[in-house]
Amino acid sequence: MSQPQVANLGIFKIPEIRNEPMKTYSPHSEERAKLQAALKELRKKAPIEIPILVNGEEIRTGKIEEQRIPSDHATVLAKYHAADHATIDKAIKGALTAKVNWEALPFNDRATIFLKAADLLSVKYRYKLLAATMLGQGKNAWQAEIDAAAELIDFWRFNAKYAQEIYQQQPPINSPGVWNRVEYRPLEGFVYAIAPFNFTAIGGNLPSAPALMGNVVLLKPSPSAVLSNWIVLEILREAGLPDGVIQFVPGPAEDITEQILKSPDFASLHFTGSTHVFKKLWRDIGNNIEIYKSYPRIVGETGGKNFHVIHESANIENAVLQTIRGAFEYAGQKCSATSRVYVADSVWDKFRTTLLTEHAKIKIGPVEDFKNFYGPVIHKASFEKIKRYIEWAKDDASSEIIAGGIYDDSKGYFVHPTIIVTSDPNSKTIAEEIFGQVHLPVLTIYVYKSEDYEKTLDLVNKTSEYALTGALFAQDRYAILLGHNKLRNASGNFYLNEKSTGAMVGQQPFGGARASGTNDKAGSATLLYRFISMRTIKENFINIEDFSYPSNLE
Template sequence: MASQINATEFPGNIINNQFVPTPKTRHSINPSTGEPLYEVPYSTQEDVDAAVKHARTAFKSWSKVPFQERSRLLLAYADALSAQRSPLEKLLVQEQGKPLELAKTEFDMSIDWLRKFATMEVKDEVLDENEERTVIQTFSPIGVCCGIVPWNWPVLLGLAKVGPALITGNTVIIKPSPFTPYCDLKLGEIGMSIFPPGVFQVLSGGDDLGPMLTEHPDIDKIAFTGSSATGKLVMQSCAKTLKRLTLELGGNDPAIVCEDVDIDAIVPKITTLAFLNSGQICMLIKRVYIHEKIYDKFRDAMVAFAKSIKTGDGFEPDVVVGPIQNSMQFEKVKDMYSEIGKRSWKQALEGQVFKDSKGYFISPAIIDNPPEDSRIVVEEPFGPIVPLLKWSDEDDVIERANHGKSGLGASVWSKDLDRAERLARCLSAGSVWINSHFDVAPNVPFGGHKWSGIGSEFGMAGLKLCCNSTSLWKWKNVM
């Protein structure tokens, strides 16, 4: 069992199961208060080289550890994390800003996912067999994997990279976002007492750390979650050494609401899935297309429910919308809100920037049927603002929903499941839901179409992307 952690001390990077301090440190900001948080390491090229060297050394033995033992250690890690989750949940609220109940949900999911990954063994597959030969597809671990983690779900999206890498026999280095380094460093600290040295390491740093990792010749795969713009830079950087990579990038998810829905039943879910985590989730509902026959009634019901949503510090009771996570994103969201007056968008619900607060608070806004080419429709705001749009023709709404470069998620809402599935199959997105949105599971592949990503995470498809595929031809007759 891991020793009890101190959630306020960060003595160094986690390299080869040791704390390795750095000459320089940095800190992030509590987005609810604007106050500085704790000092954390600022990695140098020497730190990166040391971590990669230890990861490559550890890979030689870790890749040969039987699946059952890797599974046992991953389950032990999940248990250790569960035993220490309470202070980490509070730390997550401090660094990310999300409400405490949502932080608890993130830890629930993370621990459950680790336990599920521990059961998922990538096995050989017989592709063809006859009297003369057998053709087998085998899957061997790639080597040293690196997970680059975003600031919106730093625990879940960190461990969702750790679990698949380790269970398939790879070693892994995690790079947290500079905005949310704290929980990920503690995840690595807990792992020190579970995994062999060099198997699971964490490096904290600034904006220069990412390129050090993506360009490193001895890292074999990058798994990146973040914006499409940054994803292009990551892909460009990885190309220098022909690294394998998985990209999970931004989305602009449409929800198509048909005229036969039970408005009172679905409005709470759709509204919550537009404003959860202050809209800072790539696969939340970003555009709501409502059939014109029910548009006014649906809009009014959504506004009424949204007015009951509380905005505030994540430690306050009943808060649903916390702060925008960082000043850079805060300015982007404020810029989107400034478009309301410039473009004369009609507000069904007026959002407010909390100007008297030191935190980055903005309350939800609902835009009433703006033009289809508006920024609020075309761009992903990544904040608590959502447009409602009318539709009447199925072919037209499908074309509008599919328009643009994003293709992460989409949903259709209707009592007629056959109709809903017919529409859903026309949507270009990596995940499509019927009468729901933002459902994810460790055994279900997740990825995007178009500029929303390359490859898949989670599921057997995601685990196989942590492996090299070999076609093994076995001829039975001796020449």
Template sequence: MRNVATNNPFVNEPFTDYSLEENKKAMEAAIAKTKSELGRHYQLHIGAEKVTTEAQIISVNPGNTNEIVGYVSKADRSLAEKAMQTALETFETWKKMPARERADYLFKAAALMRARKHEFSALMIVEAGKNYAEADADTAEAIDFLEFYGREMIRLSRINETQPLVSITGEDNHLTYIPLGVGVIIPPWNFPLAICVGMTSAAVVSGNTVLLKPASTTPVIAHKFVSLLEEAGLPPGVINFIPGSGAEVGDYLTTHPKTRFISFTGSKEVGLRINKLAAETAPGQIWIKRVIAEMGGKDGIVVDETANLDAAAAAIVASAFGFQGQKCSACSRAYIVESVYDQVVGKIEVLTRALAVGLPEQNYPAGPVIDKASYDKVLEYIEIGKSEGKLLAGGAAAEGNGYYIQPTVFIDVDNKTRLMQEEIFGPVLAIGRAKDWREAIELYNDTEFGLTGSFFSTDDDRIAEALETMHCGNLYVNRKCTGALVGVHPFGGFNMSGTDSKAGGYDYLLLFTQAKAASRKK
């Protein structure tokens, strides 16, 4: 276990090297254990009570649809209300717990998760369709969030020592950050552990209690996290686990007068709906609800003629097709200057065609998309793309008893097409040509989104201008546009990509607190 003393610098959890035989065998054993537990039933957690419901969410392995990962009890409005009342009651005691004690629960959970790292990763391989490296990175990020936010809460609790207010004669003045209340946590399925852990742990370590409504395609991994915190000793009622329908449970809690905040990660459409519903004041509501939203992306990589073309092509393919392009940070657009366009396109084609598609548990580089709805949507966009650009690679479903699609690349795509403007969230890359690097940046900026981007160049003046003019929340130079690390790359975007809440950054916990200034006359 890492030393979690607050005066020690934060260190990111290392990734596992699966080229080492012992690590590979450890993962294979964890997958076998996960497979032995398929089809189990999972209950709601409302305070100390475990609730079984007749209505259930059935979690299916997207890589082998014959396998049911688990049957998860499904909350309705009455159970959501019960969970709300439980969270309200628990908040009255939890908010009074010292920050260090709240943080210790996160540190304990991080240590437990680290000890069972492969088990959590294996479950994501089976339930979410991630390969070894993608699942391992997800688990590592979850551990990072637990430790980073625990340290951050301790730092905020000592803000008067580390950032004292201006002193005046005759008064003692202090600033403290106090919790908001009860929040609704709605995490996504694509990072079913890391983002779920980050959103939830940030809220509870800040002194809030929460209602956790996980994504319906990956509820079992969320349940495993909630059970881990229970094992770490977290008091009942701090996290209430209530999977359920967005239309029924999600909307009900978003509009509830006692909901103080909603933390959401997902699509633009759902995020905007949550923001709209939360803006309406319900009878009995005495605050403006806070919405923390990380939404979609239409991320791009720009390559100029001075760039290392091999590195640029490799970064584009890795960013476009890592976890089948199912990342809000994924590169779904690339803009390459005319003079090197054909060279880079040729390199991208070779790398894309080398991506074998198959079962995640066998660690294929490309696996399934998450479910039938996503599968149908991506294939529909591929058909649209065939009329909007020239098909370079892929372009069809792939073999396998799951939701497999070939990594697909279109070239010579105009920037006003649907392929270039709409979020697809699958293994589809559109490439456009630009007359020069400035036009490429203009094309990159021509979007309603603004999450991640990359600029490939060896010209320092161009890099300086790109850093100023490419409009996104996370901009990378000469590297891929995916793979943000906690504490290293605070993550969140502009425009329709969300509220620019910087997950994994030093100001993130402020979103779950409110500042109270107190002054006492001497």
């Protein structure tokens, strides 16, 4: 369809943006009943067939892969068609064709699609997407609510707000007879988005953020989150997203990625996943640099080895409860999950007693039972790797497992929340990231001498190559100030008397540096800047009558 002529008859302002209110799913509530009904309905429909989506066409290659329920791995939740070489080629060409009209669409029309998608998710699709996230990715009701509903809605709404603010930024000075202005072009080519399993909201934001700025995107969802990512595309299509703007291409990661990175029109990588994979992609892009039309923008959020530091002045009850949440919500499968804790020896006995008391209250089991705080890990490979770390800790002379250490995959991939105390500050479980971009349910504690607080801050800073999230618990303001300064580069998101997880769009822009990624801060305008290429326009109104300058006069 040809581009319609557009009359620019006003400077539009998007509605006031606020964070999406979160539902509680408390007993006997209407939302709990609706979510339970959605879970039953989804179970009844399984296995759901998911096609590839290219140029608005649903493609079925016949190369079938499966997404299973991690708490009941005998059950196939979805069967999806895997993209092949011809499909990816078609997706790239179709996206570039769609880009012509999409980037020319006025901003208010592009923003309208994502604002409408947010409202559709808030009401019509909320329980359907939550059910897919719970069953397919092993989240309980609250974890699904804060992710697949609230955070994704916030991404869509706040991104529109930030984009509008970007477009309004114009040169403040104009010389006499001159009008200066700046336009914020999309990148020349297409964006490749690679999504993780652990956040449906990330799977939605990775393609949506660049698309809002006029880009076209190829989205490769995680094999463990295909269903929820497909529903996100369903919402966007109903909201009016034109065909070809976001191409949905599940399938074998290495084959798809190799083909995409060899395209001269590859313009940007938008990635969330493991550090190892991200570094390999960076090298592959560098090796292909001569074939690209422009220097690709590489945007990535990867792993972490996130810390809690407990000063002797800390409120111990708060520090313990925050640590339980930070380490064991969603079975620790968050890039921001608390993985290592440093506790002052003067408060260790109280911290340990309180921690074990609270740990014993954690209810473990399938997500459909709303009493369960803690569910399965995502798949067998994850289960096996965590098991090896636990067995290593059992044999390590410097490590003591004081809670958990139990695992069972007979029905689902369940690893009990495990707490290790180590006397070695460089222990394997305190220094190494355990699995990919997530830490999983293993928390390691090191007890330090209270008088060595400053030295311990230096230890925290240098122990890990990662710098994603971290938290300091203290009431002593001088201790807080010292930690604030010493740990400046140890995390991109720093929390005081608050757990290392739970960043909210519009409140705490999220991302880390060092091996944790490019720190482009999802949930802020900074991320959107990565997907635009500015063009400066200077228009002269007064004709000159001589090429020479006054300094040239005799």
